[in-house]
Amino acid sequence: MRTKIRQLLSTTDHTALIGQEHTVKGWVKTVRSQKNLTFVELNDGSSFGNLQIVIEAGLKGYDTIIPKVTTGASMSVTGVITQSPGQNQAIELQANTIKILGEAEPEGYPLQKKRHSFEFLRTIAHLRPRTNTFGAVARVRNALAFATHLFFQQRGFLYIQPPIISTSDCEGAGEMFRVTSLDMLNLPKTADGQIDFSKDFFGCPTFLTVSGQLNAEAYACALSDVYTFGPTFRAEKSNTARHLAEFWMIEPEMAFAELEDNMSCAESFIKFLLKHVLENCAEDMAFFNEFIDPGVIERLQKVLDTPFERASYTYAVRVLQKSGKTFEFPVEWGLDLQSEHERYLTEEFFQKPVILTDYPRKIKAFYMRDNSDEKTVAAMDVLVPKIGEIIGGSQREERLDVIEKKIPEFGLDPKPYWWYLELRKYGSVPHSGFGAGFERLLRFVTGLDNIRDVIPFPRFPGSAAF
Numbered sequence: 390m391r392t393k394i395r396q397l398l399s400t401t402d403h404t405a406l407i408g409q410e411h412t413v414k415g416w417v418k419t420v421r422s423q424k425n426l427t428f429v430e431l432n433d434g435s436s437f438g439n440l441q442i443v444i445e446a447g448l449k450g451y452d453t454i455i456p457k458v459t460t461g462a463s464m465s466v467t468g469v470i471t472q473s474p475g476q477n478q479a480i481e482l483q484a485n486t487i488k489i490l491g492e493a494e495p496e497g498y499p500l501q502k503k504r505h506s507f508e509f510l511r512t513i514a515h516l517r518p519r520t521n522t523f524g525a526v527a528r529v530r531n532a533l534a535f536a537t538h539l540f541f542q543q544r545g546f547l548y549i550q551p552p553i554i555s556t557s558d559c560e561g562a563g564e565m566f567r568v569t570s571l572d573m574l575n576l577p578k579t580a581d582g583q584i585d586f587s588k589d590f591f592g593c594p595t596f597l598t599v600s601g602q603l604n605a606e607a608y609a610c611a612l613s614d615v616y617t618f619g620p621t622f623r624a625e626k627s628n629t630a631r632h633l634a635e636f637w638m639i640e641p642e643m644a645f646a647e648l649e650d651n652m653s654c655a656e657s658f659i660k661f662l663l664k665h666v667l668e669n670c671a672e673d674m675a676f677f678n679e680f681i682d683p684g685v686i687e688r689l690q691k692v693l694d695t696p697f698e699r700a701s702y703t704y705a706v707r708v709l710q711k712s713g714k715t716f717e718f719p720v721e722w723g724l725d726l727q728s729e730h731e732r733y734l735t736e737e738f739f740q741k742p743v744i745l746t747d748y749p750r751k752i753k754a755f756y757m758r759d760n761s762d763e764k765t766v767a768a769m770d771v772l773v774p775k776i777g778e779i780i781g782g783s784q785r786e787e788r789l790d791v792i793e794k795k796i797p798e799f800g801l802d803p804k805p806y807w808w809y810l811e812l813r814k815y816g817s818v819p820h821s822g823f824g825a826g827f828e829r830l831l832r833f834v835t836g837l838d839n840i841r842d843v844i845p846f847p848r849f850p851g852s853a854a855f
């Protein structure tokens with residue numbers, strides 16, 4: 390039976406382990422050879438920490454095995470746990486049997502001990518999970534996904550799975566990837582020379598979804614509280630540290646809920662995630678705090694302890710205009726806020742997370758509920774330090790006559806939305822929801838600078854490698 394390294398290192402009473410025999414399996418991080426002794430740091434990904442393996446020269450086959458114990462090689466070791474005389478660890482494993490499972494030739498293996506740049510590591514995305522940073526990111530990502538389900542399940546939300554292939558452009562930004570099985574070299578044409586999508590697989594134009602929200606609304610308008618958690622796609626040519634072409638989104642949707650309820654849910658959700666990670670990923674977070682983003686733990690703790698600020702878009706615009714700052718992009722009522730504006734508001738002005746509400750209706754999506762001033766909508770964006778927008782949401786337009794007018798007004802073809810309108814025709818209710826970008830949450834929690842480093846295999850303009 391193999392023991393995971395985490396199980397050994399996380400045991401609080403180490404003395405209880407002394408003398409026990411264990412078999413561990415993992416990859417060699419470092420090797421240090423002395424005259425009659427070799428020390429190996431072995432990692433199996435179950436924890437940040439490595440287990441120190443001590444191999445004595447007397448071990449059977451020592452001379453043939455040791456040259457194969459190189460950084461990156463995989464091995465299985467059976468031995469006895471002893472108290473470690475070293476400074477850095479409480480216990481170590483005194484090897485009795487060693488089996489090299491897979492060699493790693495030192496000339497070829499790219500992850501030798503020195504530090505590598507994140508840019509370089511992106512070019513070896515298949516090996517980067519073996520580094521300290523990417524192992525830690527993977528464990529924190531897992532913890533955040535688990536905590537997401539915990540949060541919503543504890544509150545009685547149902548987890549639903551909206552389709553990935555969609556006919557509607559939820560955000561109305563026209564940034565969709567087309568899905569087709571047509572022969573690109575031999576496209577069927579209509580009489581007026583257009584591509585004949587009636588001959589396509591689904592009999593109509595289809596795309597990868599930009600959001601599961603519209604489908605989630607249908608289920609919320611039957612089951613009250615639901616959430617999605619899945620991949621979404623945007624064909625926006627944004628080559629930035631905060632955009633991916635494929636990212637994961639968590640979209641709760643609540644019936645009988647207004648903007649106020651939506652804001653409370655978003656704030657509780659973020660705080661729940663932070664608390665969970667600080668409690669359950671202490672070792673990984675300590676690493677981020679020391680090597681990636683000094684102060685990140687304190688920043689998260691502060692967010693956890695402080696009520697979020699709430700302010701209107703109109704107020705925020707006034708604050709920005711009075712700030713005396715020179716921004717790259719203009720600030721004017723009616724224009725969308727850019728990342729630099731969001732970060733000024735949350736980092737410098739409010740110095741805490743802020744929920745901005747009531748944006749101009751023209752810069753937001755068609756489904757947001759019109760306010761009575763006829764200029765703004767019941768929208769909300771949650772802005773946090775270092776990231777800017779981390780969550781976007783709204784109360785939904787539940788009035789049939791209003792939404793019927795808004796769809797064409799926003800330049801959308803009403804045809805694919807017939808079912809969305811029926812939700813307003815039959816038993817319509819006030820309802821609200823939001824979308825939380827999973828990778829933005831991860832950037833916030835880990836302090837990593839680039840969104841491409843918090844998803845295992847990033848997709849962005851010009852790159853779909855691995």
Ligand code: 4AD
Nearest residue numbers: 600602632633636640779780781782823824826829
């Ligand atoms: O603000 P967005 O576009 O809102 C929606 O999609 C709504 N349908 C959500 C809803 O109300 N159910 O996206 C929501 C969040 C953003 O706040 C951001 O965190 C993230 O998704 N996001 C991205 N993350 C990475 N790369 C991108 N290209 C992203 N676009 C949005």
Ligand code: MG
Nearest residue numbers: 770778780781
């Ligand atoms: Mg948004």
